[in-house]
Each structure stands twice: as structure tokens, then as C-alpha cells.
Amino acid sequence: MDKINLLIIVTVISLFISLFLALFLLTVKTKHKTSNALFALYLIITAIDASEPLLSLLSDRPSNLGMLRNTLAFLQIPVFYLYVVSVCYSDFKFKPKYILHLLPFLIVNVVLLPHFYTVDAASKISFIMNRQNMIELQFTHVFFHIQIVVYLIAVFMLLRKAKKLYLENYAGTNINSYNWLFQFTVVLTILYLIVVFKNIFKFSDYSFISEYIKIGILVFQLFICCWYLFKALNNPGLFRNIDSKLKLVSDINLEEKNNKPETTNEKEYNEELLKLKKYMAEEKPFLNPSLTIQNVSENIGMPTRALSVLINHHLGQHFYDFVNTYRIENAMDILKDASKSKVTILEILYEVGFNSKSSFNTAFKKHTGNTPTAYRKSL
Known part of the structure; x- marks a missing residue:
């Protein structure tokens, strides 16, 4: 089995499980609909991001839709952050200030507007072929990794505070929720570190190595989705939130x-x-x-x-x-x-x-x- 076929098979399995879990989260009867919807959105964005090998079979020409699919990665970690906030706090509601989490996604697409979205097909091909010299793609590349670091730090700080608030105000056994969320965030951090490693090769003379790493990432995503599904099915009452008005x-x-x-x-x-x-x-x-x-x-x-x-x-x-x-x-x-x-x-x-x-x-x-x-x- 060659690399292309293996990548397609792993991609199809990963998409199926991700979308199945997203459907489960959106339809299951629970009091935590907002949390489930946010994680389902995270899974859907991740599935769209991982679908590139399948879409390339239909067309390998760069397009506005294809680039928009790539930039959706800038919504992944903000959506995960909001998911963690919704899990930690029982009174979580969407607020106008949360729109600010769209800024990285909007900024990147505005940057790409002059030299990609508004040019003809030949210019798009040239833009991609010379990606190592395109300042817009270099900016996008660096900005993406900065975003990951900032949001992961924010998630770990949030979990640390939420766990301490729980210990100071509650005596139930739901502290396991925060321990599990911490473990889950650590696993996601490892995944993003692998993505960073892959991207280093993607913009180098050894871009073929990033393709092999991509297969490993898809397998790792499968593991994460299956792990989450296992937890959700075996611990339906795992997440019980705290009041955000509480103070340390x-x-x-x-x-x-x-x-x-x-x-x-x-x-x-x-x-x-x-x-x-x-x-x-x-x-x-x-x-x-x-x-x-x-x-x-x-x-x-x-x-x-x-x-x-x-x-x-x-x-x-x-x-x-x-x-x-x-x-x-x-x-x-x-x-x-x-x-x-x-x-x-x-x-x-x-x-x-x-x-x-x-x-x-x-x-x-x-x-x-x-x-x-x-x-x-x-x-």
C-alpha cells in the first residue's frame, strides 16, 4: 500500500469518526448543550481541515475555497478554548466579546486578499508554487503558531483556576472532570506540537516528510476522538460546572x-x-x-x-x-x-x-x- 492510498484511508476513517462524534454531541439529550455544540463545532472544523487529501483528488488546483478551508485552522483553538470555558462554568453564555476570537481568522484572510483571493488562477498557482517566498504565507505560518501557544497557555491557566475554585467550594467527586480536561488539553498540546513539527518540513526542501507526519497526525486525531467518545459514553455525568461568580x-x-x-x-x-x-x-x-x-x-x-x-x-x-x-x-x-x-x-x-x-x-x-x-x- 503506497503513501497516497494510506493517507486517503486514514483520512476517510478520521472524517467518519469525527463527524459521527459531532452528530452524537449535537443530538444527545443533555443539560450541557452549549458545551456539546462547541466541541462538535471543534470536531467539524478539524474534520474540514483534515479533508485536504480527499479534496485534492477532486482538484489539485489552488482555489479560494481551498484557501478558506486552510484558514479555518485559525478557528480550531479559539473554539476549543470556549468549549473549556463552557465546561468549567455553569453560567456560561455567549457574549459579544467572544466575537474577538474570530479576529485571527479574519486577519489572515484579509492579509491573503490582495495576492490570492482577488487574483486569477495562474497567479494563485504561482503564489502556491513560490510559497516559501510569499510574505503572506510566512506571516500566516508564524501567526498560527503564536495563536496556538497563547490559547493553550490560556486554557491551562483557566483549568488551574477552575480546579482551585472547585476545591474551595465543592465537595463532590466531579474534580475528575478537571483532571480529565487537563489530560485532554495535554494530549491536544502534543498534537499541535506535532503539527508545528510538520509545518517546519512543509516550508523546507524536505516537504515530503510533512506528508508522512500528516498520516501520523490523522491517526493521533482518531485516537483523541475515540478517547473522547469513550469518556462521553461511559461518564455521561462527567462534566458538572461551577459558578463563574465565585472568587478564590x-x-x-x-x-x-x-x-x-x-x-x-x-x-x-x-x-x-x-x-x-x-x-x-x-x-x-x-x-x-x-x-x-x-x-x-x-x-x-x-x-x-x-x-x-x-x-x-x-x-x-x-x-x-x-x-x-x-x-x-x-x-x-x-x-x-x-x-x-x-x-x-x-x-x-x-x-x-x-x-x-x-x-x-x-x-x-x-x-x-x-x-x-x-x-x-x-x-
Whole structure:
């Protein structure tokens, strides 16, 4: 099988899976329609970008439509960024400012307008044949890679902040969503690095090497699509968002320092802490797997901001870890109880407020140094 046939086969498979997943995301019944639509759009743009080997079979002459297809790559990473924002924040809505993400795509097409879009076919062929000397294509090439770097940095910063906000305000197991999104972004980063590597050869005397790398990219895209599909089908409730109006405790402290001098009332602090611990021990709200800091603040009559600072700043724990400590202590009591020796680990984790075995095992080992099974055997 020669290189051309292999490229066509891989392209067809990649297009089929990408478009199938996009259709699945657009039609599946879910509360997260916006997120699904954005990722479906990302997949469609990626599929159009990857379709070049098939389109070249129909016509290998440069055209305005073909160049427009190439420049659609400038919409890929902005759409992915908006997808991540929509996943992280429950109150995500399209705003006029998001139109700014179209600017790179528009700028590139305006740059190409005089010497490509508005010239005749012969001039288009000459433009492509002499692409190494065309300043417009050099600009497009550099601009594309700058865009990738800027957006990927923005995505990683967004995920870092969103995960911290989740840990400070929620005690569910959906932290796995952010861990998975981080992993997914790392994989996409690797993909884009391979694209950069391919483009280096594309504009060199060894352009044939970029064709082989292109096959590898298409295979890698197949892997990413299949991985995402596997996650979506096996974890339909994977993504649960946070409120974008929430602030990090570090930002709250900074605001308070700027507004007024910090006054520490040790007696008041101790009273609030005792009130919180009494509520946790007597009412056991941690048994609720979807517990939030707002739930606790409402029940003990303490402002959410003050409670967040009390736990995350004064106790030096994220709300997530604070609640999990009570859950693990409760699980340890059950494991120590000889009358409950036949209760399974799975039953225990659900009983104490977890709804994920991996999260329970991670939290238990972090608290005790042992897995639940090893802890039970050591008693």
C-alpha cells in the first residue's frame, strides 16, 4: 500500500469518526448543550481541515475555497478554548466579546486578499508554487503558531483556576472532570506540537516528510476522538460546572486587605470554628455527595465568603479536603466495626458520601496512607 492510498484511508476513517462524534454531541439529550455544540463545532472544523487529501483528488488546483478551508485552522483553538470555558462554568453564555476570537481568522484572510483571493488562477498557482517566498504565507505560518501557544497557555491557566475554585467550594467527586480536561488539553498540546513539527518540513526542501507526519497526525486525531467518545459514553455525568461568580480565597483576602485593615478576633474565630465542627459532627452533611460550601453556610448561618476564608485560609484546607476528612473518618469507623465486616468497600464509599471508587481510594490513602482494603486487613 503506497503513501497516497494510506493517507486517503486514514483520512476517510478520521472524517467518519469525527463527524459521527459531532452528530452524537449535537443530538444527545443533555443539560450541557452549549458545551456539546462547541466541541462538535471543534470536531467539524478539524474534520474540514483534515479533508485536504480527499479534496485534492477532486482538484489539485489552488482555489479560494481551498484557501478558506486552510484558514479555518485559525478557528480550531479559539473554539476549543470556549468549549473549556463552557465546561468549567455553569453560567456560561455567549457574549459579544467572544466575537474577538474570530479576529485571527479574519486577519489572515484579509492579509491573503490582495495576492490570492482577488487574483486569477495562474497567479494563485504561482503564489502556491513560490510559497516559501510569499510574505503572506510566512506571516500566516508564524501567526498560527503564536495563536496556538497563547490559547493553550490560556486554557491551562483557566483549568488551574477552575480546579482551585472547585476545591474551595465543592465537595463532590466531579474534580475528575478537571483532571480529565487537563489530560485532554495535554494530549491536544502534543498534537499541535506535532503539527508545528510538520509545518517546519512543509516550508523546507524536505516537504515530503510533512506528508508522512500528516498520516501520523490523522491517526493521533482518531485516537483523541475515540478517547473522547469513550469518556462521553461511559461518564455521561462527567462534566458538572461551577459558578463563574465565585472568587478564590486569595482574591477575597486581597480585596479585604485593600478595603480595610485586617482585624483578627481570636475569640470570634474559635466560636465560628466550633460551630462549624459541631454542625459537621452532629448533622453529618458530608453524607451528601453533592455538598457545597453554600449548603453549609446556609445551615450554620455564616456568610459563604466568611466560611470559605475560615476553611480554606485559617484551617489551611480546601473545602473539598475538609469534607472528605469527615467522610474518611466515618468510613474508618465502619471498617473498624466488626459487625459490619461483610459490608463491601463499594457500599461503604456510597454510605459516607462518595460516588466514585477512584476518588474514595485516593482520599482514603491520602488520609491514612493505606487503601481501604489494606486498612481493613490491618485491623
